[in-house]
Amino acid sequence: MFQIYLPIAEVSVNLLVMLGLGAAVGFLSGMFGVGGGFLLTPLLMFSGIAAPIAVATGANQVVATSVGGALAQWRRGNIDFHMGAILIAGGVVGALAGVLLLKLLREVGQAGLIVSLTYVVLLGVVGALMLSESLRALERTRGGKPSPARRSGQHNWIHRLPLKLRFPRSRLYISAIPALVIGAVVGLLTAFLGVSGGFVMVPAMIYLLRMPTNIVIGTSLFQIIFITALVSVLHAGLSQTLDVVLALILAAGGVIGGQFGVRAGQKLRAEQLRALLAVIVLAVAIRLLFDLVLTPSELYSIVPTRGA
Amino acid sequence: MRHALAIALLLLTLAGAETKAVEKTPPRAGEELQSDLSTREISIKANFTGIEILLYGSIDFSQTAVPETGAYDVIMVVRSPAEPLVARRKQRVAGIWINGPGKVFPSVPGFYAALSTRPLRAITSDKTLKLFGIGVGNLDFGRPTEGDPNEQTFRSAVIRLKEKQRLFQELDDGVDFVGRSLFRGTVALPVNVSTGRYTADIYLFRDGEVISRDHSTLEVTKAGFEGLVHKLAFTRPFLYGLLAVVLAMLAGLAGWYAFRRE
Numbered sequence: 001m002f003q004i005y006l007p008i009a010e011v012s013v014n015l016l017v018m019l020g021l022g023a024a025v026g027f028l029s030g031m032f033g034v035g036g037g038f039l040l041t042p043l044l045m046f047s048g049i050a051a052p053i054a055v056a057t058g059a060n061q062v063v064a065t066s067v068g069g070a071l072a073q074w075r076r077g078n079i080d081f082h083m084g085a086i087l088i089a090g091g092v093v094g095a096l097a098g099v100l101l102l103k104l105l106r107e108v109g110q111a112g113l114i115v116s117l118t119y120v121v122l123l124g125v126v127g128a129l130m131l132s133e134s135l136r137a138l139e140r141t142r143g144g145k146p147s148p149a150r151r152s153g154q155h156n157w158i159h160r161l162p163l164k165l166r167f168p169r170s171r172l173y174i175s176a177i178p179a180l181v182i183g184a185v186v187g188l189l190t191a192f193l194g195v196s197g198g199f200v201m202v203p204a205m206i207y208l209l210r211m212p213t214n215i216v217i218g219t220s221l222f223q224i225i226f227i228t229a230l231v232s233v234l235h236a237g238l239s240q241t242l243d244v245v246l247a248l249i250l251a252a253g254g255v256i257g258g259q260f261g262v263r264a265g266q267k268l269r270a271e272q273l274r275a276l277l278a279v280i281v282l283a284v285a286i287r288l289l290f291d292l293v294l295t296p297s298e299l300y301s302i303v304p305t306r307g308a
Numbered sequence: 309m310r311h312a313l314a315i316a317l318l319l320l321t322l323a324g325a326e327t328k329a330v331e332k333t334p335p336r337a338g339e340e341l342q343s344d345l346s347t348r349e350i351s352i353k354a355n356f357t358g359i360e361i362l363l364y365g366s367i368d369f370s371q372t373a374v375p376e377t378g379a380y381d382v383i384m385v386v387r388s389p390a391e392p393l394v395a396r397r398k399q400r401v402a403g404i405w406i407n408g409p410g411k412v413f414p415s416v417p418g419f420y421a422a423l424s425t426r427p428l429r430a431i432t433s434d435k436t437l438k439l440f441g442i443g444v445g446n447l448d449f450g451r452p453t454e455g456d457p458n459e460q461t462f463r464s465a466v467i468r469l470k471e472k473q474r475l476f477q478e479l480d481d482g483v484d485f486v487g488r489s490l491f492r493g494t495v496a497l498p499v500n501v502s503t504g505r506y507t508a509d510i511y512l513f514r515d516g517e518v519i520s521r522d523h524s525t526l527e528v529t530k531a532g533f534e535g536l537v538h539k540l541a542f543t544r545p546f547l548y549g550l551l552a553v554v555l556a557m558l559a560g561l562a563g564w565y566a567f568r569r570e
Binding site: 003004005007008010011012060061063064065066067068069071072108109110113117229232233234235236237238240242244245247248251252255256258259292293294295296298299300301302303304305 | 354356392395397405410418462465469537538542549551562
């Protein structure tokens with residue numbers, strides 16, 4: 001019943017389960033205002049989709065969940081196109097490197113392992129940081145003290161770098177090098193893990209580049225749309241790992257789930273949301289780690305190698 | 309190279325089929341075998357969940373002076389084209405299970421089923437089974453890439469995993485006689501079968517010797533939307549990627565538009 005055969009992943013999945021998976025991830029990403037790729041890709045891997053296909057399809061899914069937000073930010077004039085262009089320039093290099101790296105690992109049969117390991121480290125670190133930060137914030141608000149405001153406008157080492165450019169929308173005059181590096185790292189993460197990379201890019205833009213927060217959200221969404229679209233095309237074109245049927249099912253669930261998530265998110269406080277997200281992130285990391293450490297019931301695996 | 313080998317093997321199989329058709333039956337006995345399949349073409353569409361095929365046939369005794377009763381055995385072998393396959397064994401490194409070096413077997417049938425009236429060993433000798441490639445243990449996977457002493461364990465792992473996925477089947481009582489000359493057997497193709505031209509070989513045995521055989525083919529293709537998607541993804545991969553992105557954007561925009569009022 002409702003079984004559907006995925007033409008590229010070459011597995012049969014339950015349509016309702018996949019719709020539900022898309023909706024659940026969409027709900028969470030709408031609730032927390034994140035891309036959701038870092039949850040979707042591991043969940044697809046848990047459901048028996050090969051890692052390279054989960055990554056490519058996850059990246060394609062982020063396109064669907066981010067396009068509406070990017071459009072809304074653009075209408076509000078919250079996109080710094082100069083900064084966006086620099087981020088994308090770095091992103092293209094990172095994306096190409098990530099796609100080729102994953103293709104190479106897939107050919108030697110290590111893609112699943114390295115993708116899982118990277119996820120464990122990244123989700124573990126990000127989850128732990130978020131959890132401790134939000135717990136401290138919750139503690140403070142319970143104590144009645146307002147959270148200390150971050151001092152801004154101070155000059156740091158970033159301002160001593162060469163290749164300075166003017167970014168009128170962000171009211172910044174800084175070097176293009178940090179933005180290029182941030183773009184490249186995010187591009188690599190998108191291509192290698194199927195995530196939007198927003199959880200790296202947003203803090204980096206706020207704390208390193210000192211961009212205004214409203215511009216950060218719009219500009220990062222702008223970059224995400226370009227890079228996830230590019231990564232989807234590159235994975236499909238170079239490795240044939242993008243399953244469009246799976247992507248469409250997930251997108252249908254995700255778009256609907258996302259809308260309910262946004263509403264649910266408005267009912268919770270920011271610190272509570274961050275603590276909840278941190279717990280989910282850590283749970284995914286632990287599950288991935290378990291799969292790597294526990295003795296598998298079957299040590300052997302077979303893969304057809306179609307005329308390479 | 310591997311590709312060329314596969315093609316050569318395929319040509320050899322086809323050539324074998326051709327010559328067999330000319331020779332037809334060995335002249336030793338008068339019994340002749342005729343057989344067919346319930347379907348000649350299978351299209352894998354989105355709703356494909358596997359399919360059962362009926363193989364049937366009869367023994368023609370008209371050329372036989374004294375038909376012996378109860379002395380006949382039938383073996384049916386259904387197989388898909390062979391393809392190269394890599395098998396890997398996980399090993400523990402620093403507490404983590406990782407894939408060790410792989411072993412490539414150049415020609416492993418994507419699907420293989422052997423159905424028989426009795427256990428294979430009871431019907432004929434190992435030598436004969438090996439000669440005709442009957443039984444999962446008697447398949448020729450080609451020479452693996454490296455000469456590893458563990459070849460046998462890798463080989464049995466391939467068979468075990470294929471059997472688990474129902475891609476290798478051995479059914480000792482899969483063929484039933486209906487009366488004296490009519491026989492039938494059903495084979496279930498699972499959802500993950502490979503595509504291509506399948507062959508069905510039916511062997512008639514008496515006293516451990518093949519006295520007649522017949523051969524049919526079965527075309528398994530990906531069809532409909534699924535087939536189109538698969539074809540596009542592998543023949544025009546960049547166009548396919550662009551289409552996927554456009555579809556994702558449209559889905560996102562549709563959702564954004566539908567839920568906009570706030």
